[in-house]
Amino acid sequence: MPLLGLLPRRAWASLLSQLLRPPCASCTGAVRCQSQVAEAVLTSQLKAHQEKPNFIIKTPKGTRDLSPQHMVVREKILDLVISCFKRHGAKGMDTPAFELKDFDIAGQFDPMIPDAECLKIMCEILSGLQLGDFLIKVNDRRIVDGMFAVCGVPESKFRAICSSIDKLDKMAWKDVRHEMVVKKGLAPEVADRIGDYVQCHGGVSLVEQMFQDPRLSQNKQALEGLGDLKLLFEYLTLFGIADKISFDLSLARGLDYYTGVIYEAVLLQTPTQAGEEPLNVGSVAAGGRYDGLVGMFDPKGHKVPCVGLSIGVERIFYIVEQRMKTKGEKVRTTETQVFVATPQKNFLQERLKLIAELWDSGIKAEMLYKNNPKLLTQLHYCESTGIPLVVIIGEQELKEGVIKIRSVASREEVAIKRENFVAEIQKRLSES
Amino acid sequence: MPLLGLLPRRAWASLLSQLLRPPCASCTGAVRCQSQVAEAVLTSQLKAHQEKPNFIIKTPKGTRDLSPQHMVVREKILDLVISCFKRHGAKGMDTPAFELKDFDIAGQFDPMIPDAECLKIMCEILSGLQLGDFLIKVNDRRIVDGMFAVCGVPESKFRAICSSIDKLDKMAWKDVRHEMVVKKGLAPEVADRIGDYVQCHGGVSLVEQMFQDPRLSQNKQALEGLGDLKLLFEYLTLFGIADKISFDLSLARGLDYYTGVIYEAVLLQTPTQAGEEPLNVGSVAAGGRYDGLVGMFDPKGHKVPCVGLSIGVERIFYIVEQRMKTKGEKVRTTETQVFVATPQKNFLQERLKLIAELWDSGIKAEMLYKNNPKLLTQLHYCESTGIPLVVIIGEQELKEGVIKIRSVASREEVAIKRENFVAEIQKRLSES
Numbered sequence: 001m002p003l004l005g006l007l008p009r010r011a012w013a014s015l016l017s018q019l020l021r022p023p024c025a026s027c028t029g030a031v032r033c034q035s036q037v038a039e040a041v042l043t044s045q046l047k048a049h050q051e052k053p054n055f056i057i058k059t060p061k062g063t064r065d066l067s068p069q070h071m072v073v074r075e076k077i078l079d080l081v082i083s084c085f086k087r088h089g090a091k092g093m094d095t096p097a098f099e100l101k102d103f104d105i106a107g108q109f110d111p112m113i114p115d116a117e118c119l120k121i122m123c124e125i126l127s128g129l130q131l132g133d134f135l136i137k138v139n140d141r142r143i144v145d146g147m148f149a150v151c152g153v154p155e156s157k158f159r160a161i162c163s164s165i166d167k168l169d170k171m172a173w174k175d176v177r178h179e180m181v182v183k184k185g186l187a188p189e190v191a192d193r194i195g196d197y198v199q200c201h202g203g204v205s206l207v208e209q210m211f212q213d214p215r216l217s218q219n220k221q222a223l224e225g226l227g228d229l230k231l232l233f234e235y236l237t238l239f240g241i242a243d244k245i246s247f248d249l250s251l252a253r254g255l256d257y258y259t260g261v262i263y264e265a266v267l268l269q270t271p272t273q274a275g276e277e278p279l280n281v282g283s284v285a286a287g288g289r290y291d292g293l294v295g296m297f298d299p300k301g302h303k304v305p306c307v308g309l310s311i312g313v314e315r316i317f318y319i320v321e322q323r324m325k326t327k328g329e330k331v332r333t334t335e336t337q338v339f340v341a342t343p344q345k346n347f348l349q350e351r352l353k354l355i356a357e358l359w360d361s362g363i364k365a366e367m368l369y370k371n372n373p374k375l376l377t378q379l380h381y382c383e384s385t386g387i388p389l390v391v392i393i394g395e396q397e398l399k400e401g402v403i404k405i406r407s408v409a410s411r412e413e414v415a416i417k418r419e420n421f422v423a424e425i426q427k428r429l430s431e432s
Numbered sequence: 433m434p435l436l437g438l439l440p441r442r443a444w445a446s447l448l449s450q451l452l453r454p455p456c457a458s459c460t461g462a463v464r465c466q467s468q469v470a471e472a473v474l475t476s477q478l479k480a481h482q483e484k485p486n487f488i489i490k491t492p493k494g495t496r497d498l499s500p501q502h503m504v505v506r507e508k509i510l511d512l513v514i515s516c517f518k519r520h521g522a523k524g525m526d527t528p529a530f531e532l533k534d535f536d537i538a539g540q541f542d543p544m545i546p547d548a549e550c551l552k553i554m555c556e557i558l559s560g561l562q563l564g565d566f567l568i569k570v571n572d573r574r575i576v577d578g579m580f581a582v583c584g585v586p587e588s589k590f591r592a593i594c595s596s597i598d599k600l601d602k603m604a605w606k607d608v609r610h611e612m613v614v615k616k617g618l619a620p621e622v623a624d625r626i627g628d629y630v631q632c633h634g635g636v637s638l639v640e641q642m643f644q645d646p647r648l649s650q651n652k653q654a655l656e657g658l659g660d661l662k663l664l665f666e667y668l669t670l671f672g673i674a675d676k677i678s679f680d681l682s683l684a685r686g687l688d689y690y691t692g693v694i695y696e697a698v699l700l701q702t703p704t705q706a707g708e709e710p711l712n713v714g715s716v717a718a719g720g721r722y723d724g725l726v727g728m729f730d731p732k733g734h735k736v737p738c739v740g741l742s743i744g745v746e747r748i749f750y751i752v753e754q755r756m757k758t759k760g761e762k763v764r765t766t767e768t769q770v771f772v773a774t775p776q777k778n779f780l781q782e783r784l785k786l787i788a789e790l791w792d793s794g795i796k797a798e799m800l801y802k803n804n805p806k807l808l809t810q811l812h813y814c815e816s817t818g819i820p821l822v823v824i825i826g827e828q829e830l831k832e833g834v835i836k837i838r839s840v841a842s843r844e845e846v847a848i849k850r851e852n853f854v855a856e857i858q859k860r861l862s863e864s
Contacts, residue, residue, distance in 0.1 A: 087791055089768045089798040109801035116784075124791065238784040240792075336521045352548075352670040359519055359556065360672075366521040369541035 068333035073324070074317050077129065081311050084125050088117060112228055115261050115289060116235035118309045122265050122285050123241045125311055131284065131319055133268040136244055137201070139251040140229055141258045141288070143210075146222025147249065150215040151193035153186065159256075160184045165198055168250040169266070169282075173199060201248035204233040210249075228261060253288065260289030261307075267319075284312045284319075332386040337429055339387045340367040341378040343394045348372075350393045354403070354421075358391075361422045363429070382408045388432065389425060500765035505756070506749050509561065513743050516557050520549060544660055547693050547721060548667035550741045554697050554717050555673045557743060563716065563751055565700040568676055569633070571683040572661055573690045573720070575642075578654025579681065582647040583625035585618065591688075592616045597630055600682040601698070601714075605631060633680035636665035642681075660693060685720060692721030693739075699751075716744045716751075764818040769861055771819045772799040773810040775826045780804075782825045786835070786853075790823075793854050795861070814840045820864065821857060 082090075119136060126134045144165075148158050164180045171179075173195055180186040180194070193215075200206060207229050216222045229247060236242040245263075253262045265285040287309030324331070340355045348371050358365035366387065368378060382390055392404040392413070403421040405428075406413045416424045514522075551568060558566045576597070580590050596612045603611075605627055612618040612626070625647075632638060639661050648654045661679060668674040677695075685694045697717035719741030756763070772787045780803050790797035798819065800810060814822055824836035824845070835853040837860075838845045848856045 086767050087794065087796045089766050089796070110780075110803045113780075113801040120788070120791065234781075235784055238781055239788045334521050335518050348542075348545075349666075349670055352667055356552065356671045359552065362519065364519045364521070369545040371542045 069331040070317075070321070072331050072333055073320055074313070077313055077316055077320065080128050081125055081313065084121055084128065087124070088121055112231045112235055112261075114307050115228075116232055116239060118287055118307050119232075119236060119245065119263060120239045120241060122263070122287070122309055122311075123239075123244050126265055126285065129316060129320070131267055131316065134244065134265055134284070135246050135268055136263050136265045136285075137246050137248040137251045138229065138232070138261060138263045139248055139253075140225030140261050141253075142221040142225035142260065143216075143229075143249065144252050146216060146219035146225065147194065147197050150219050150222070151197070152190045153194070157184060157186060161186060161194070162252045165194070165250055165252040168198060198250040201246050201250070203242065203245070203247065204230065204237075206247045207233060225260070232261060253286070257290040258288040259291045262286075262288035263309075282315070284315050286310055286312075330386065334364075334366075334385060334387075336364045336366045336385065336387045338363055338365045338389045338391060338425055339378065339382045340365060341375060341382075341390050341392050342373075343375040343392065345372040347393055350398065354391060354393060357422055358425070361426065363422070363425060379408075389428065391421060391425070501763040502749075502753070504763045504765055505752055506745070509745055509748055509752065512560050513557055513745065516553055516560065519556070520553055544663045544667055544693075546739050547660075547664055548671060550719055550739050551664075551668060551677060551695060552671045552673060554695070554719070554741055554743075555676050558697055558717065561748060561752070563699055563748065566676070566697055566716070567678050567700055568695050568697045568717075569678050569680040569683045570661065570664070570693060570695045571680055571685075572657030572693050573685075574653040574657035574692065575648075575661070575681065576684050578648060578651035578657065579626065579629050582651050582654070583629070584622045585626070589616060589618060593618060593626070594684045597626070597682055597684040600630060630682040633678050633682070635674065635677070635679065636662065636669075638679045639665060657692070664693060685718070689722040690720040691723045694718075694720035695741075714747070716747050718742055718744075762818065766796075766798075766817060766819075768796045768798045768817065768819045770795055770797045770821045770823060770857055771810065771814045772797060773807060773814075773822050773824050774805075775807040775824065777804040779825055782830065786823060786825060789854055790857070793858065795854070795857060811840075821860065823853060823857070 119138070122136055144162065145158065148161060149155075153161050161180055161184065164176050164184065167179075168176055177191045177195060180191045181188050197216075200210075202209075207226055210216050210226055211223075211230075216226075233242060233245070233247075236245055251262060251264055253264065263286065264283045266283050287307065289307045291306060323329075338358055340351045340358070342351055351367050355365050355367050368381065379390065381387075388408055390406040390408060392406055394404075397404055397415070397418075400415070401418050402415040403418055404413050404415050405421065405424060551570070554568055576594065577590065580593060581587075585593050593612055593616065596608050596616065599611075600608055609623045609627060612623045613620050629648075632642075634641075639658055642648050642658055643655075643662075648658075665674060665677070665679075668677055683694060683696055685696065695718065696715045698715050719739065721739045723738060755761075770790055772783045772790070774783055783799050787797050787799050800813065811822065813819075820840055822838040822840060824838060826836075829836055829847070829850075832847070833850050834847040835850055836845050836847055837853065837856060
């Protein structure tokens, strides 16, 4: 367990200024607004009474035009992510507002439990988004470093070699080897030793195998990492997600700040509806342990254990978009449930009375801001905006004391007693 | 009806740069994040096929520290506001992201219908927030200007006198009169004529009365304003909110850009729980018609009718806070429904299995990240964080194949068959 200590506020300031970039919008012709990348940082600093850690939603990376349809899709994705975080006890989900209460208090937790929860959260989100089959590669930074050491990589080359290894998901081993030997001056036999490791991936059995590995088992760091991975797999099995996780020694994650377990989720196949061009989106979620990152702000060098995961909402957004484009799915930009229409002139007053009744019953309702709109215009509006129900009031209905309820999809109309029409609509909405 | 025309995009850019200020956070010790002021701008530019206008949520004014409790309260207020906007067909509710599709398209609507809806929205929000009794003052900028003209105020003094009139909600008439005459050099008899008007307020009957007013009825502008107010009151009556609206000739709203109907909501009494100090919060919502604001960006000088309302979330926030402080109400910062606990050592595995079942059933669940936490610590955590239910697994439960479900409030415990415990929890949650 790392030692824990108090952090100076300026340290948090600098850390947080990295974590938090406020959304902004500039208006150059079309309105551009930064698209969201939700990042949950689950800190493991717990109070004496074991306060639940926070999730922090990190705000946008990159920008793109967002049409109302885009916005709705993106909001649905973010809602799913956020509801998953809340299911796991998240607080301070507001973007960009969030809270930091539980930061200058030291505490401790037992190994791998939050790490396992992070992976569970990843699985829940990726399953929930129905992006198709996925796999989460895990490794441990200490195993990577240990592997380099026992293979005879000079420490000065660790970083350079690390970045080569990272390319194995896009490049063949022979090309990576070539880069390491020719471009980065690594001895061929060292490269080959690395090759034996980085082409291995599997489940907990591979962890056991590496424990027996004559070279790796001699390295203290690597053994620590393997020990944690073994415990992690135990918890992942109890969570019922071990089959989604692959111990992959080629996973290096260039990021310097990871210090322990690292993971990266990849889609095994992009959804391939007919006519959809294959997508290469790379990893859609990633994370790991970065105790050091916080520690480096501490004058005493104390470390604060942190595990974090980040969901590539932008990439996921792109996949969902592509799929919807293929399917020709329509996205509603409003939630309006009922439209108030009339076939005759001079029925504004009746429409206003009806729509007020609907609003007062909590029903989402619209009407046109016209005294005498054409019925066709009103029905077209419902079809173009996807409003499912129309209530129609005209001379005949007024005379008979009824309201016509029309289903936009089936175009069926039924007359309901005026005093019952709200209840009837609530019934239909609850059934749909 | 104002003429309508296309607006150059740069015009919208400049308008929107005023409307939209991105939230941001700086980290100086405590994290400060800008508190929200939700502003809905309902534009009346409709497509040929009568596209529904947008609401635009305007982002923060002012800053303040937000604790997690504050955040939860503020989020609840914003949720109520936003759900009301959605009930009225709002789209692009994302903050700060929003959409402007339906802005470079001209259209038109019939008078006072969106204005009436804005006032209905105000009433729904203020009633929903249960802030106590409120009143919405309405007036029309053209009536104010007409009043000044017929009273003999030189046009050069309109603005100065307007700002004096605006003070009538805080100052007595004689003091306002003194300011107008002594400080602003208005002829005493002119001031007295104004006094006869600005001390009037009432319902639609006052509108009728002003139609008959010998002076005001001579002024074309004022008559236009009165005509619109009469129509507005007709619609407000149909919406069932006329009793909440008061025609008040002292309402001037210093803002230059209002061109027609103006309104301002005030709390008639702040909630006065025992021991609560009286609050003076001024107006909690306001708005009006500002066709000119947009028009002034248009090279052709074309006007685009706009009605807008803004909810003083910051002030409302303060009121709700004060009330809760008095009541000593506790705010939950997480939504966790179930806590997984154990009274014995070495039950981490069972806890992990149980919590995974809960998560997989969509239940919000937490446990402590400890191998062997003390039962008292676990129960204290539930009480301090307001988690309503605890599931307990120990040796006895394991032996009998049951799970204990404990109600944190009543401290009652019942044993449920292991295979039924999720269903039982779902039943309890749906009942609560």
